[in-house]
Ligand SMILES: Cc1cc2nc3c(=O)[nH]c(=O)nc-3n(C[C@H](O)[C@H](O)[C@H](O)COP(=O)(O)OP(=O)(O)OC[C@H]3O[C@@H](n4cnc5c(N)ncnc54)[C@H](O)[C@@H]3O)c2cc1C
């Protein structure tokens with residue numbers, strides 16, 4: 001656990017941002033990842049008093065406050081109705097319920113972890129990160145950027161008709177994924193994200209002009225091959241690069257079938 | 265710094281240090297049912313209930329418990345004894361090391377969803393590691409416990 005000279009429950013994002021400019025201060029969200037560090041902090045910046053744990057639906061979007069827990073999102077019926085039930089598949093294997101009752105959406109997105117189910121899932125939707133200083137940026141851009149001292153206030157997901165489908169492969173149920181895979185089905189084409197390669201997730205797009213809406217079994221296999229070939233893979237303690245690539249293809253094929261794209 | 269919280273229905277106003285963890289505070293206050301297993305949010309042994317939700321006290325900053333209502337196993341002695349009978353009947357309490365966290369999580373499940381399916385029981389209990397039982401006996405015990413509760417209702 002880190003040590004801190006002061007623990008400050010901030011009253012505004014303004015205060016959080018100001019304090020977060022000092023390298024010796026750090027934001028505490030769910031504290032699940034942060035507690036593993038042994039850093040000596042001057043100030044721990046607690047966001048829990050900002051009422052930023054909301055999930056708000058408007059006509060055009062969902063706004064998810066940075067302090068919304070993974071469990072609250074997983075159980076949110078309106079979100080699942082809009083983007084499909086696989087939100088619980090994406091979040092439901094992350095350790096246990098007690099863990100997800102504390103871990104936050106903001107902390108998960110800020111981390112941009114290679115193993116992140118959260119990042120892989122949100123990349124196939126039309127997702128934006130609302131930052132205190134830099135404003136609203138697309139998640140794909142944020143995911144590729146370096147860590148800085150800005151503060152995530154909320155995540156915004158546009159309701160553009162997309163549905164998200166999710167699968168992961170784990171050696172044991174609550175471990176980090178060996179591969180995480182998601183497909184976002186849009187009216188013009190499909191978005192594919194593969195994460196835990198073990199590098200962090202990226203997203204690619206395949207238009208229906210290239211790979212049509214309805215596919216034969218052979219076409220599904222070749223689209224899955226195309227997707228798995230579009231990413232690079234590495235080796236770590238959980239799996240080798242070659243095996244990861246194979247599993248990416250298997251999961252993509254399963255996901256495509258789940259989307260109901262098979263020709264009758 | 266000083267915080268105020270309710271533990272098992274009683275008011276407390278302890279002094280804490282800024283990076284104190286709730287697990288240490290609870291043990292310092294005498295709630296020794298709350299145990300440190302992994303200390304890294306993996307095993308579920310330190311499970312408590314905070315504002316009606318099960319959380320891992322090894323990761324909750326004590327400062328965040330200010331104004332909260334907390335329950336530990338000491339606050340559920342009768343319920344714990346009842347659940348323990350089902351565990352014993354199915355051979356699901358072997359060395360017993362995992363039991364405090366496990367029982368707390370069962371209580372949290374019952375609060376959230378008193379009529380869980382077998383899948384929902386598994387989903388909930390996956391966060392409690394047990395090195396002895398292989399989980400099947402724990403699963404049977406909980407399936408029987410919830411079936412019994414539904415008959416009672
Ligand atoms: C044992 C373990 C297993 C895990 N397994 C998985 C897994 O299988 N899949 C998966 O997807 N994830 C997994 N995770 C990651 C987890 O889901 C969370 O993403 C992680 O704990 C961070 O969320 P948090 O709320 O706890 O953030 P914290 O730990 O509090 O913070 C993490 C970092 O983000 C910064 N931060 C937090 N909130 C903000 C904000 N609003 N603005 C700017 N910076 C911020 C903090 O300063 C810190 O640097 C695991 C983590 C652990 C510890």
Ligand code: FES
Pocket residue numbers: 299300301302303304305306307308309310311320321322323
């Ligand atoms: S001691 Fe808290 S999860 Fe293991």
Ligand code: FES
Pocket residue numbers: 356357358359360361362363393394395396397
């Ligand atoms: S009974 Fe021994 S760890 Fe669970």
